Amino acid sequence: SVQLEMKALWDEFNQLGTEMIVTKAGRRMFPTFQVKIFGMDPMADYMLLMDFVPVDDKRYRQVTNTWYAFHSSSWLVAGKADPATPGRVHYHPDSPAKGAQWMKQIVSFDKLKLTNNLLDDNGHIILNSMHRYQPRFHVVYVDPRKDSEKYAEENFKTFVFEETRFTAVTAYQNHRITQLKIASNPFAKGFRDCDPEDWPRNHRPGALPLMSAFARSRNPVSSPAHQ
């Protein structure tokens, strides 16, 4: 069996409609997909991997800007999904390893990166921006009897956590997602407002103070949960 780590955080994001940035160079997920694993054969070898399947066949778009609305937090269906991206798979870099090793600590997929570059040659996961995806986690038992590379598609088990669904985007659409990322991702600490002594920060001339004030003013605005 498998237990999702940081489930509370995933739930919080999912409630707002999780968004994950995709870039040409590849971007990590946040939250990171991490699990605790139970019930493996300690002595047997396993491969751990992830893939991403479309949640639906739709393309999304943000609502039209008006003079008073900046970024909406709700989505419109923009039509049929774009052609499917190459169905890549990410093997956990420690694969293969013994069950004992996988079980003795949290397994973290922090090397996994998402890209929108169809021609990516770094082995990253390729996704269509403005489409929704469901991460899947697979455990493959490495059968010692047949040494052929036909392990996969035979002895494996798949785990799906619906709270990890997300929309791939090239820029955040929902400001509350942005704020939650800033609040919870250590690497975004530089954008936090309400910390002990929030200075000297955002020294770039103009623009940013305005943005920050605007973002703050939007915080109390409620937005419907995605899905």
Next chain:
Amino acid sequence: SVQLEMKALWDEFNQLGTEMIVTKAGRRMFPTFQVKIFGMDPMADYMLLMDFVPVDDKRYRQVTNTWYAFHSSSWLVAGKADPATPGRVHYHPDSPAKGAQWMKQIVSFDKLKLTNNLLDDNGHIILNSMHRYQPRFHVVYVDPRKDSEKYAEENFKTFVFEETRFTAVTAYQNHRITQLKIASNPFAKGFRDCDPEDWPRNHRPGALPLMSAFARSRNPVSSPAHQ
């Protein structure tokens, strides 16, 4: 067969008498021990590991300071070696892996750390300061026939590169070693003198400019190679 990477750099250090810092928390080696491997069975599993053996049974010490000599670059035998440290071994973190994987790129032992803490519980290599060591590289063939953990000490091969010998120290004894480390280790770039524009640098009050000047004045002084 195995080929030592950065051999020219190792030779340069070895000519001066390589020193490696040991700390309580563990310190990486520089240069890093890196090899290219040839002639493995691409499909077979191998474990790669390193250990360190004393070069002799001696303890060294630096020469006595006088009013005109600061740090000498020559060593005196200070007596018999201290009691041997726990004979630890460092497994390359990618072990075990297929021969094909080991051979397709340089194998780097950059996670290996040296410590002088006899009670270390981080799995680092424990060495006696002021003693000389010879790094050894071992390739262990993982025999698929017996699944017992008795692979080691059976199908293995050991490689020794004498140019990687070094003296373990808690602080550098030979200024020319220090200068070569600063010149060749990217992480020590902050201490370089003769780079493009050497300006807002070493802003600590006093002391350092003097040290730098002193170090520079010593550079042309010849010192006998170690061993």
Next chain:
DNA sequence: TTCTTGTCACCTAGGTGTTAATAT
């Protein structure tokens, strides 16, 4: 108008030798 790209300041995380203080 909407979406994407590239650059940037600002972080995390951790590897350097220096230095002053302490230990042996």
Next chain:
DNA sequence: ATATTAACACCTAGGTGACAAGAA
């Protein structure tokens, strides 16, 4: 007198969202 320790400035390496400019 010699050796070790711990704090520190200064790096490498790379993960953030903001922003401006460009593309569709």
